[in-house]
Amino acid sequence: MDNSIVTVGPLSSIKVRICALKGEFGSNNNGRWSTTEFKDNIFQQREDKATLLKGETVITLKKGVGRISNIAITDNSKRTRSRRYRLGAIVHSPASSQEHVAEAVSNPFMVKESRGHYSLLNYTN
Numbered sequence: 001m002d003n004s005i006v007t008v009g010p011l012s013s014i015k016v017r018i019c020a021l022k023g024e025f026g027s028n029n030n031g032r033w034s035t036t037e038f039k040d041n042i043f044q045q046r047e048d049k050a051t052l053l054k055g056e057t058v059i060t061l062k063k064g065v066g067r068i069s070n071i072a073i074t075d076n077s078k079r080t081r082s083r084r085y086r087l088g089a090i091v092h093s094p095a096s097s098q099e100h101v102a103e104a105v106s107n108p109f110m111v112k113e114s115r116g117h118y119s120l121l122n123y124t125n
Helices: 035-040
Strands: 015-022 053-055 058-060 071-073 085-093
Touching (some): 015 053, 035 085
Antiparallel strands (some): 015 058, 015 085, 053 071
8 A cells, every 4th residue: 555645647636535434444454445445334324314414525636645623423422332433534526536445444533522512522531
């Protein structure tokens, strides 16, 4: 796996979707998973709740770099088995290239309840 940043060409400006993942995802497999395993660990919206992630969830890379600037998690992490979430990034609109772009996963973090307001990310390990 090559972790270099692609600064030119079609892969340098692809769209990436940010998603909420289960906190325990990726902790047992040394950073290796299939796209199917990644997708199976994305939190799905509950019927009685708003979307788990609010804000700018699709970003476009510029010279291989993307910035997450406006995103909020609308539910605390108590309902998760590990009591933590991870943020993930997956290619939203594949480039015409035949290169595979691996998904990205953050470190696990807790989201504490903020009654009456969207929960803000609170990075406590």
